[in-house]
Amino acid sequence: MKTLLLIGIGAGDPEHITVQAINALNRADVLFVLDKGQTTNDLVRLRLDICQRYIRAPGYRVVQVSDPQRDSSTPSYTEGVEHWHEQRAEVFARLVDEELADGEFGAFLLWGDPGLYDSTLRILDRVRAGGCDDFDYQVIPGISSVQALAARHRIALNGIGQPIRITTGRRLHAGDLDNVVVMLDAHCAFAAYVAENVDIYWGAYIGTADEILIAGKLADVCEQIKQAREAARLRKGWIMDTYLLRRTSH
Structure with missing residues (x-):
């Protein structure tokens, strides 16, 4: 069974990360980093800085992938978000299928707390509903904004x-x-x-x-x-x- 770790990394201060989150990072074989484009490169850098600061276990891999952008021009906000979530679910399914081996742990580093205005849990429901269900996941709370x-x-x-x-x-x-x-x-x-x-x-x-x-x-x-x-x-x-x-x- 593959396992995903949804790790809340706080609102921006690397020192806000919890001991539970540090322990989870050190269990990860693969770290998934979603890149939202050139203007948010510093958000990617902060995630990588957190990994370098806290991960002591050798041999982990970082997989950086472009995050689909939500079309803000869609007349219906709800429909626009639904379409964006569908696109993200396709990316997540591919990551689980192609980048994570059976028995491995993959980690998503999520801003704030995974349970507060973050879409990852809903997207994983879509991934499972689409037939990619050979994984479990754990939620590690973080300090929210x-x-x-x-x-x-x-x-x-x-x-x-x-x-x-x-x-x-x-x-x-x-x-x-x-x-x-x-x-x-x-x-x-x-x-x-x-x-x-x-x-x-x-x-x-x-x-x-x-x-x-x-x-x-x-x-x-x-x-x-x-x-x-x-x-x-x-x-x-x-x-x-x-x-x-x-x-x-x-």
Whole structure:
């Protein structure tokens, strides 16, 4: 039986990787690295740096493969994601079939935590449904950008006795503003709520040398965040950011 290890590697700081993740890396015979293109070469480098830093077992192989790109021009977001997942499932099935021998361990190094806004588990379901089912898999949790955001801003995500909600920019609405963590917001959805009495705790590239942190009244820092975000995206070619919105009583 082949075994896949889905290893959460944190939000960017190599020191966020857990002991369980280090042990899993040292069990891997093959490390699968998905390359999203020239603009995200530093994401590939960080994965390779983690391997060089923590893997002590000799003889592992690194297999780097191009990751299919989601077509953002598709009118239906859901259909676009479904098609992207189908393409990724084909890549994953080929990797399992051609690059992993029976009895070997293959590892995917996944940003943050495999259970939070990551598609790998769903894609493996597709791989199995497509007939490639001669493998098992294990999930090794990681520190998510949500946890890293709270730590870097030195805040608790919830108020006393209050719940939190984790959503995307696409799904953000006014009823969410008590304690809401927002991920995958490509269009600064928070800007629609500057008239609300809301604080924002925003972070980009959390845990890396490029980290940017901004916090304050949304009405006061909204434009600062938008400008910093756009400048960083143009400079690096990509951006990963997360933020907490919290309604205030004053």
